[in-house]
Amino acid sequence: MDMEWNLLVRLCVAGLCGTVIGLDREYRVKDAGFRTHFLVALGSALMMIVSQYGFEEFLASHDGLRLDPSRIAAQVVSGIGFIGAGTIIIHRQLVRGLTTAASLWATAGIGLAAGAHMYVVAGAATLLTLFGLEVLTLFFGELGRRRTMIVFSAPNRATVDEMFDRLESRDYSVISYEVEAARTPDGIVHRATLVIRAKGSAKEEEYIDLLRANPDITVEKIV
Known part of the structure; x- marks a missing residue:
């Protein structure tokens, strides 16, 4: 009975650590939140427990037979890649979700680690993960300005080019720029797709004010 309670504590510790990290991702409005991180940590701990203790009766009935207790747990490392890949979005020159x-x-x-009864290691790793997600961003966030894709339309090409020049001259670096003309019931519309990145100390959201200031601009998508 004591052993069963010990295993339950391992699952709870794992779930708690995963929830703490997931709350940070939830706060940052990421696709994988506290529930996903809770289940990943809980499932990993469960796989470790099954790998260590799930075959004791089988081994006891087969003298001389030995199994590698790390084989099931090792599959978690590769298997989690499928979940991680689902959080990554690649569109044009943008990559989202790598940190999550x-x-x-x-x-x-x-x-x-929690499933292996390594509570100190699990706790320390949780704190270091939060350190990497929050503290490093606080101190070095300016070095990793994110790229933003903007899709907007205007009734004429001159308005699009003017907005491009304003963005380029207002502390933003235009990484890619594409314009295409599309026919609509109201006439020809010029649709621009830009990938930009803020420079220096410029605020990343200032481009929204620039776009809204022009009544001829219609913002269609911001990624």
């Missing part, structure tokens, strides 16, 4: 995928991978490792 990495946090899921780290959470799986924390779950394995």
Whole structure:
């Protein structure tokens, strides 16, 4: 009975650690939140427990037979990649979700540590993961300005080019620029797709004010 309670505590510790990391991702409005991280940590701990203790009766009835207790747990490392890949979005020159995928991978490792009764390691890894997600962003966030894709339309090409020049001259770096003309019931509309990144100390959301200031601009998508 004591052993069963010990295993339950391992699952609870793993779930708690995963939830703490998931709350950070939830706060950042990411696709993988506290429920996903909770389940990843819990499942990883469960796989570790099954790998260690799930075959004791079988081994006891087969003298001389030995199994590698790490084989099931090892599959978590590769299997979590499928979940992580689902959080990554690649569109044109934009990549989203890499940090969340990495946090899921780290959470799986924390779950394995908790399942192996390594509570101190699991707790320390949780704190270090939060350190990487929040503290490093606080100090070095300016070095990793994110790229943003903007799709907007205007009734004429001159308005699109003017907005492009304003964005280029207002502390933004235009990484890619594409314009196409589309026919609509109201006439010809010029649709622009830009990938931009803020420079220096410029605020990343200032481009929204620039777009809204022009009544001829219609913002269709911001990624």
